[in-house]
Amino acid sequence: MKPIESISVFDMLKIGVGPxxxxxxxxxxxxxxxxxxILNKKAETKVLRIRVDLYGSLSLTxxxxxxxxxxxxxxSGADPVTYPIDxxxxEVSRIKAEKNIQLDFTMALHELQAAGLTQRTLSPEEVSSHKIIFDPATDIxxxxxxxxxxxxxxxxTAELQAGKTLEQTYYSIGGGFVVTQERKRGKRKIEALSHFSYPIQKGTELLEYCAATGLKVSEIVLANExxxxxxxxxxxxxxxxWATMLDSMYVGCHTEGxxxxxxxxxxxAYDTHKxxxxxxxxxxxxEWIKAIRSTEVKFRQILKWVSCFAxxxxxxxxxxGRIVTAPTNGSAGVIPAVMMYYMVIE
Structure with a gap:
């Protein structure tokens, strides 16, 4: 049987930043x-400058x-899940004005350690104190x-000391997923082979599991997770x-302009909500959820509320702003709106 790549719920629903x-x-x-x-190559203190070349759709839009x-x-090493939007x-204005960027390897090191890909330990100064020349006008x-x-x-492309360089090409293939050129050459590494209780390659297999076990779709997914x-x-x-979805609806309904x-x-959304x-x-x-539940909701209002949430x-x-890819940013409003309808109206 061909190896199956494990796809988690948290791969499909990712907290991130728009648009x-x-x-x-x-x-x-x-x-x-x-x-x-850079960390894997032990070059974190050797980087002099970084340049990024954008191609195709990434460049044109x-x-x-x-x-x-x-x-x-x-x-900069900022976490798209937690970095304060405001x-x-x-920070971008500072980078443009000062023409430098602070490479912070804290998150990168933590992820490598969590995945068992490195046993290196670095001091806070070693992971967050390396500043390099970076002018967005010429380096992007x-x-x-x-x-x-x-x-x-x-x-x-990273320029390193002693005239060396470090290069890598990435492709953003949708939904926040990023792959390297290895996939193009047919050498893509399957990092997590499926150890699921119910490995699924197509929809009919999911239905067969449900019929054979009496489990709901949600229960099958939970068992795999x-x-x-x-x-x-x-x-x-x-x-x-869910907290991120709720916050994005709340912020959107209370921001005008x-x-x-x-x-x-x-x-x-502001005027519709008002x-x-x-x-x-x-x-x-x-309290907002309770307030919505207390309002009179007829069929016409249901349609307006759901549209307003999305x-x-x-x-x-x-x-x-911060939203949840579900499974992309473009469709990020649908699942929160449906869940909110179920919570406050249904």
Whole structure:
């Protein structure tokens, strides 16, 4: 039987930053992967300068989708799951003004250690104190040409001491997933072979498992997830995902004005929400849920509420906000809206 790559719920539902899983979250994660490569080569103190060449779709729509910003944040070692959204713009402005970037390997080292790929231990100063020359105007290069394997290609080149270089090409293939050129050459490493209780390659196999065991689809998925992590880790991860979804709806429904991007697109979720919630008082997302439950909801209001929830997430995504890829940034509003409907209306 052909080896199956394990895909977790947490691979499909990832907390990240908008506006695009392919053009924003992917390049951000590629920057973090390049830091891990530098660590693996024990070159963290030898880097003098880094250049990133963008190709194809990443280049042609990159600035509109904040690809350049994502690259700077990734190379800075910032975690797209936790880095404060309101600190992104000031840090990017600092990098542009001072023409340097602080390479922070803390997250890269932690991920390598967690995966058992290194036993290295570094002091806080060693992982976070290396500053290099970096001018986004010249060190992020936008090419109109395409690489062969995929439209979203990016090549990282680090200049090292003694005239050496370190290079790696990454492809952002959608949903925040990033792969290297090894996949093109047919040598892609399957890092996690399926040890699932119910390995699935196609939908009919899922249905066969349900028929044979009497388990629900959700129970089959949970059994597989338990092959990768504990119940506590699963529950904590899902709670974090839901909290992010709820927060993105809340922020979107309470933010008015013009969306960034230069097209003068007016946010719509704010006015729609205001017309639906009325004068019902609340102070936070938890109280907000109770407030919505207390309003009169007829069929027409149901459609407006669900649309409002989804639109709110989409507007947060469009403004470089934090959302959950579900399974992409473009569709990030659908699952939160449906879940919110079930919680407050159904």
């Amino acid at each position: 695009s899983s392919s053009h924003t979250l992917g390049p951000w994660r590629a920057g973090l992967q390049f830091l891990k490569l 990159g600035k509109g989708h904040a690809t350049d910003i994502a690259l700077m944040m990734g190379l 600190q992104i713009a000031p 290069v936008f090419h109109r040409s395409f690489l062969d394997f995929h439209p979203n290609g990016m090549c990282f 338990r092959s990768l992590r504990s119940d506590q880790e699963i529950n904590d991860g899902l709670d974090q995902i 013009i969306l960034p991007g230069g097209l003068n697109v007016v946010r719509r 017309s639906l919630i009325g004068q019902t008082p609340y102070n936070d997302p938890v 639109l709110a997430v989409n507007e947060v995504n469009a403004s470089l």
